[in-house]
Amino acid sequence: MAEQNIIVYSTPTCPYCHQAKSYLSQKGVTFTDKDVAADLPAREEMVKKSGQLGVPVIDVNGQIIVGFNRPKLDELLQS
Amino acid sequence: MENGAVYEGETETMHDLIILGAGPAGMTAGVYAARKQLDTLIITENIGGQTTWSSEVENYLGYTYITGPELVQKFEDHLRYFNLRIEYSKTTRLSKINGGFQVETEDLRTFDARTVIVATGKSPRMLNVPGEREFRGKGVTYCATCDAPIFAGMDVAVIGGGNSGVDSAIQLMKITPKVYLLEAGDRLKADEVLQEKVRKAHNVEVLLNTKPREVVGDVMVTGLNVENIETGDKRALKVRGLFVEIGLVPNTGFLGGLVRLNKYGEIPVNCATETGVVGLYAAGDVTDVPEKQIIIAAGDGAKAALGAYSYLVRLPSNGS
Numbered sequence: 107m108a109e110q111n112i113i114v115y116s117t118p119t120c121p122y123c124h125q126a127k128s129y130l131s132q133k134g135v136t137f138t139d140k141d142v143a144a145d146l147p148a149r150e151e152m153v154k155k156s157g158q159l160g161v162p163v164i165d166v167n168g169q170i171i172v173g174f175n176r177p178k179l180d181e182l183l184q185s
Numbered sequence: 186m187e188n189g190a191v192y193e194g195e196t197e198t199m200h201d202l203i204i205l206g207a208g209p210a211g212m213t214a215g216v217y218a219a220r221k222q223l224d225t226l227i228i229t230e231n232i233g234g235q236t237t238w239s240s241e242v243e244n245y246l247g248y249t250y251i252t253g254p255e256l257v258q259k260f261e262d263h264l265r266y267f268n269l270r271i272e273y274s275k276t277t278r279l280s281k282i283n284g285g286f287q288v289e290t291e292d293l294r295t296f297d298a299r300t301v302i303v304a305t306g307k308s309p310r311m312l313n314v315p316g317e318r319e320f321r322g323k324g325v326t327y328c329a330t331c332d333a334p335i336f337a338g339m340d341v342a343v344i345g346g347g348n349s350g351v352d353s354a355i356q357l358m359k360i361t362p363k364v365y366l367l368e369a370g371d372r373l374k375a376d377e378v379l380q381e382k383v384r385k386a387h388n389v390e391v392l393l394n395t396k397p398r399e400v401v402g403d404v405m406v407t408g409l410n411v412e413n414i415e416t417g418d419k420r421a422l423k424v425r426g427l428f429v430e431i432g433l434v435p436n437t438g439f440l441g442g443l444v445r446l447n448k449y450g451e452i453p454v455n456c457a458t459e460t461g462v463v464g465l466y467a468a469g470d471v472t473d474v475p476e477k478q479i480i481i482a483a484g485d486g487a488k489a490a491l492g493a494y495s496y497l498v499r500l501p502s503n504g505s
Contacts, residue, residue, distance in 0.1 A: 120331035121237040121254040128258070143334030159405060159426070160322045160332050172322065174231070176273045 112137035113165040115152040123162040126174040200224045202493050203298040205276050208234020209479045210469025211304035212260045213486035219267035221494045227271045233257030234306040276439045300493040303467040307433035316400030324406025325427045329353035341426035342409050350430035351375035355382050364389045369396050435471045447473050458489040
């Protein structure tokens, strides 16, 4: 598998963010977790990338997934 | 009934059972179906359903205290132990076909089964005003728990004066300059302790008898037009976030006319979770069961799976 650059934009209270992160961890995928509640530049970055004010947003090598969408996430992780 | 069994005159794509939804009802049904070795498929948008949003659960036996997400994780681990196939998609249509049912999903696939358990639960009710769909995720949100912290420093509006609306306003008033709290009735309906908190807050403005009329914005939400239904006064609130907390609706849109729903849009079931359509069962909050509780949904999910099993073993094609 090619090197993956994965960022999860999340808040500490969002259940789907937790689900997404534990899903990635279970798959042995390493990722950067950005807490957009505490980190305002990260929030701006997320809005710019996704056009969304909502979490989670997952960036897989520059491809953006809004929400915890397993089939899409699996697809991007394999490519 | 073993996995992959093919009966005469049927295609191998005909499953024994399809479970729609994977909240407490759907997941429990899955465990029971797996233990009966039914060829089972679960079709769901997410894992956990509404339990995912429960901050604390103190009435599911075996746990004096557990958070909703933790309980969901335990349910999911339990379900995964049985290796059931799960397809992540939204069901758009359920119809009767020869020998069973056909499920169509949002990604345009179809799945067939002899029996179906509908355990699709409930979703947040929408406002149904112009701009709402367009700006969903762009300032309009139905999950204060998830998204409230993102709106730190922005003016926001909360729609709904019940417990969840007022609770959202309390979360938001700590991190935002201004919170408008809209209620269509002439008073807030939340518990008094919650109401007192917003009344004491200097940055919460409660707007009673007020209905949202239009969500406005450019790329993101920039405002909400509202109307006082008593006086007819209109106001344009400048807000960047809109939290919709006006209750839940059963997810039954895909049923078409297959089942006659009650006035709340719920599926009427008898005490065996039968819907009146042979081979079709329903469990959990999508049904007219009197109490919406995790343990009741789970129990009804078990009943539905066992009911489907009993029905399947009595089918003539099974040789009994």
